[in-house]
Amino acid sequence: MSGFLDILYFIVPISIAYAAPLIFTAIGGVFSERSGVINIGLEGLMVMGAFVGIVFNLFFVDTFGDWTPWVSILVAMLVSAIFSLMHAVASISFRADQVVSGVAINLLGIAIALFSVKMIYGKGQTDFIQEKIPRFNIPFLQDIPVIGPMFFKSVYGSSILAVAIAILAWFIIFKTPFGLRLRSVGEHPMAADTMGIKVNRIRYIAVIISGGLAGMGGAVYAQTMTNDFGHATINGQGFMALAAMIFGKWHPIGAMGAALFFGFAQALAISSSGIPFMQNVPSVFLYILPYALTIIALAGFIGKANGPKALGDPYIKGSR
């Protein structure tokens, strides 16, 4: 039994570390899609966040010292939010196909990032950062038996922030007037417009929030997992976050739960060889688990997952 606990002590912290970036990004997706704008560009926005986070960290480590990773996350958030404006303008004002625009954002994100890295460093990846996101022991909670060492010992600060953001997002979306407007715009924009809600303004805000959160997710991933930036730094995390959002049924807490579960699958995949009863399971099954589960969830085998009604439709005033 103690062997099993040891495995959990080992694997749960890794799972949480993998899940945190997914939580940020998936909640970004919740904001955008709840307002009716499909955001497949999460991957590209995460790439942008990871790139900006790492480069800022490398350049300003002398200025900000211990605070560098946090400032980097903030800057990554701002840059990705601005970058997501492209998607907002295309899909809200220019009535572009939101999926195509999202694909363009993905391609553009990685292209700009790699172009800039080559320009700045003359090679395919950046140097390694010195100041990483710090780990904390949470006072009192870490002393709880079993759960303490699993969840509250040497957690990344960013993981705590991720959980806080998930709860905050739940509060905003379900308990504030803005959240009500956000949801109404995504379900029935014409009705919302009749009630005097500025549909397009709400959608712009939502897409920008999603960009900012995806940027944070990317910066957190890069500054906890890889510590540098290259072409494979963000490799599907954005799509996995999209999957988490759907698996979590477009609900912030649900998305967090799904992200934690996907993080667990990833942690198992990388460490399965060290776990006695997992050795015989080919790691490929764990790698594809999040994606397969999303398909199963969408197919309605785990309760029907229905997106917002007006998802993907540009709102054209005056048309029925």
Place this chain on the structure above:
Amino acid sequence: MSNRLINVLVPVISIILGLLVGAVVMLVSGYDPIAGYIALWNGIFGDSYAIGETIRQISPYILAGLAVAFAFRTGLFNIGVEGQLIVGWFAAAYVGMAFELPKIIHLPLALLAAAAAGAIWGLIPGLLKATLKVHEVIVTIMMNYIALHLVNALIKVVAKGGFKTDKIQDTASLRSDFLSELTDFSTLHYGIFVALFMVFIMWFILERMKLGYELKSVGFNENAAQYAGMSVKKNIVMAMVISGAFAGLGGAMEALGTFGNMSTRAGFTGIGFDGIAVALLGANTPLGVVFGASLFGSLKYGANNMPNAANIPIEIVSIVIALIIFFVACGYIIRVGLQRIGKNKEAK
């Protein structure tokens, strides 16, 4: 301005805008855009070797573009071309390596295996869409990652723990000494003819067959097609299967022509995603896809010359391609702009 003219102008303007913004990016980053585009041009058309390599690069782009375009015509967005291409690549590489047959059987068999693998990968989202109304975009994205990880695992099994499969037998190869010598020993292979033949097949299905008529009807208006007695479900599944088969053949180009094997991959090939751009630019018509693929294939291959000749990172071309997709996506606003210009002229 006629609608037809506008339909042609929108992609042309998107390409010009993409190249222009690309030039601005180069300027801002301190590079010389004119030198950059000259290097790009020379990389594409500089000598017969470059031309051979460019045509070689275009073949998988044609097939990826056909795959996206074919699904589009039935109103489906197949983002899964990338995954279908990867499983097709593996299937072709495996059949090409593992069997010993005369060429006349082996090569078609390997191509067929690739098409079948891609078709199966398209069948799953097709079935889910037809029976359970699951949106194909998300399913195909997820299928891409499943394909990537699964094929990586399969390669390790086939290569007994190694990271690439053995080379295919000569009897399964698309390589051509004749084409290669013609283009100064480039890796140009017969794949381009396979691709062009598939362009014809797509045209034939869509324009000359009952199946194509039904597929297009479903794409135009599902309900009308239903009332006219067509099976919407069957057509959705068929569209995804055929689309997947095109994509799988795109993988065969890489397996049987360019590389002759398959290595494990950390990420995607990108060909499938560029296929979206190819199809959009070609307005989802077979001939349009050939033009779109020629443009993107040329850009992709020609970019290799940019770091050496003009000292510009190769990724500038990826930026330009992404921008072109973005501008094509914004076609509505370009259309509005063109119509306004047209009206102003009429008023005068």
